[in-house]
Amino acid sequence: MNKKNLLLLLLFFTGVPAFAQKAEVVKFEKLDAIINQESEKVTVINFWATWCGPCVKELPYFKEVAAQNPDVNVYLVSLDFVEKLDRVNTFIEKKGLQSQVLLLDEMDYNSWIDKVDESWSGAIPATLLINSATGERKFVEKELEEGELEKLIAELSN
């Protein structure tokens, strides 16, 4: 067996390089539908961008929650310009992000920021958490510390 086949076999059994997903380019309508969807789970929507240092820093916490907590739906909403889609996809692959990534291609910010949350100034990172069963929401406009996301989810799950 040559090396290449061996590698393929190995990949087959370990199942690893789960084909990295790609960002879906969406308009606000799609995000609005996610915000208002009915679900038994807690919905976590994180607003980030590849160029935003604090956003990139906190992403592992979202990755962790998505992997560990089956009762939570995590959506990562990238505010990168749509022209940078390749950069976003490369980033997703490099960081091994498994959650759904939506690239929000909606320039007229003032028309939709308030619909996410009225308290949002527009600075990122920002995170919206929704318990659609109770209608309860939480919105945080800052970089989360380790363990903070879990705490916010726990507060909403009750």
Next chain:
Amino acid sequence: MLKLKLLSLLLFVVFFAGTKVNSGYQVGDTVKDFELKNVDGEMLALSDFEDEKGVILIFDCNTCPYSQAYLDRIKGLHANFKPKGYPVIAINPNDPGRSPGDSFDKMVAYAKENGYKHDYLQDEGQSVARAFGASNTPHVFVLKNEEGEFKVAYIGAIDNNTKDAAAADKKYVEDAVNALLEGKTPTTNKTKAIGCTIKWKEA
């Protein structure tokens, strides 16, 4: 009973001190004077602009891609409105400890490289950004000079398309300043935009 009242007042104050959202100047508020170091090395105060009709104050920086996207438009605002009595003053509030590309030396170099005609000040203690309630860059405050008192007339974004000036069909700042120049009140006096969070000093 008085003690209880004092206690609840204290709790009230503490509670609101903790919620920083929406604090800072609102439209109509009078701005307190401040003095910061300009890229030419001199100190510059808001009161130094007392002979102008107002100022277009922009919290801005070297490093934010959104600030960079607006660079030419910010220079354009100054070129257009300085002769009419509304110069641009850019203020960099980012902590160079967290954002090394925003140090004073880098600001001087950036202003030179990009041919800044407007002033570019460093808010070293971040107290001016806090007083204004600035949250991101670029974040604009149009101030109108009313007999020596600078009053907030507009807060928000420059226009409604960050990446493409030609595609912006709402030019918020331009419209607000033009309204003020005609002695009117701006129709839109508050907008929001996605931007880079101000890099606050670690507490």
